Amino acid sequence: MKDSSFIENSEKAHRVGVVDMGTNTFSLLIADVYSDKFETIYSEKIGVSIGMGGINKGFIAMPAFRRGVKAMMKFKEICDQNDVVEIRAIATSAIREAINAMDFTNEIFFKTTINPKVISGSEEADLIYNGVLWSHNFPERAVIMDIGGGSTEFIFATEAGIEEKVSLNIGISRIYQELKLEDPLTEKDVRKIEKWLDDRSNGFFKDKQCDVLVGASGTFETFHEMINHEHFSSNCQAQEMDMQAIASILDWVIHSTKLERNHHPYIIPIRRKMAPIAAVKTRWILNQLLVKKVFVSPCSIKEGVLIVR
Numbered sequence: 001m002k003d004s005s006f007i008e009n010s011e012k013a014h015r016v017g018v019v020d021m022g023t024n025t026f027s028l029l030i031a032d033v034y035s036d037k038f039e040t041i042y043s044e045k046i047g048v049s050i051g052m053g054g055i056n057k058g059f060i061a062m063p064a065f066r067r068g069v070k071a072m073m074k075f076k077e078i079c080d081q082n083d084v085v086e087i088r089a090i091a092t093s094a095i096r097e098a099i100n101a102m103d104f105t106n107e108i109f110f111k112t113t114i115n116p117k118v119i120s121g122s123e124e125a126d127l128i129y130n131g132v133l134w135s136h137n138f139p140e141r142a143v144i145m146d147i148g149g150g151s152t153e154f155i156f157a158t159e160a161g162i163e164e165k166v167s168l169n170i171g172i173s174r175i176y177q178e179l180k181l182e183d184p185l186t187e188k189d190v191r192k193i194e195k196w197l198d199d200r201s202n203g204f205f206k207d208k209q210c211d212v213l214v215g216a217s218g219t220f221e222t223f224h225e226m227i228n229h230e231h232f233s234s235n236c237q238a239q240e241m242d243m244q245a246i247a248s249i250l251d252w253v254i255h256s257t258k259l260e261r262n263h264h265p266y267i268i269p270i271r272r273k274m275a276p277i278a279a280v281k282t283r284w285i286l287n288q289l290l291v292k293k294v295f296v297s298p299c300s301i302k303e304g305v306l307i308v309r
Helices: 062-081 101-112 121-132 172-178 187-200 219-228 243-255 258-262 275-289 301-306
Strands: 014-021 026-033 038-046 086-091 142-147 152-158 161-168 212-216 239-241 293-297
Touching (some): 014 062, 014 301, 026 301, 062 086, 062 101, 121 152, 121 301, 142 275, 219 239, 219 275, 219 293, 243 275, 243 293
Parallel strands (some): 014 086, 212 293
Antiparallel strands (some): 239 293
């Protein structure tokens, strides 16, 4: 685990802006990067929903296209205001599989001079692992899970490094748009989602077991905040969550109504619509792997992009 605290002023920082162009959310992180440390200067998320309307058909729908360009223009302004010297933008599942991905990235470059890099699922998994390393040093074998809108990455790792990794197209936006689900979810809906996950994971989890799961930021931070009734600490330290409390929160989210989620102080707006699907998927993987401990890491892909190790 690495220390991300501020260090001596004698070492000059390199101010970097990282944009994670995810399927549901575009996220910006601005940080001062030193030789082996970083200090967060600014962070923001925008619910772009770039996969809405087209992800299961392999294209970026025009309304989402426009939302994405607008978000990147805003992020460019913020980076300029904060004297960022380098912007690194990475595009993941929904964009890498879209037939109009190049049109989209070209439009962003034309409007902002930001040149997004479209990465593979394998590259995404590597970056997530590198990001989580800032906060967790893997004293026990663990599986990292990063819940995305288009894909979900699973990285089995030890203190020696990655053992196995996979990027599966089982993102919550794909499920939300493909399956007709009630609100709140019925037991039939839950079984439908679990069967969908079983079918789409192609037997990857058959005969696999892992005692420890590390949830990479995002949805897992929301679960942590709901359990502890406070905002998740940003001190770059992974935190363990009580298994009984997790089970209780997952059950509540799965059976909650949209109105209940809208009024919950620790479910941010961009997660309210699809939170029950994310909860079903989380419970499904806990059962698949017979997980006994769960940690949540505040670091994920953006932090992985910050420094090339």
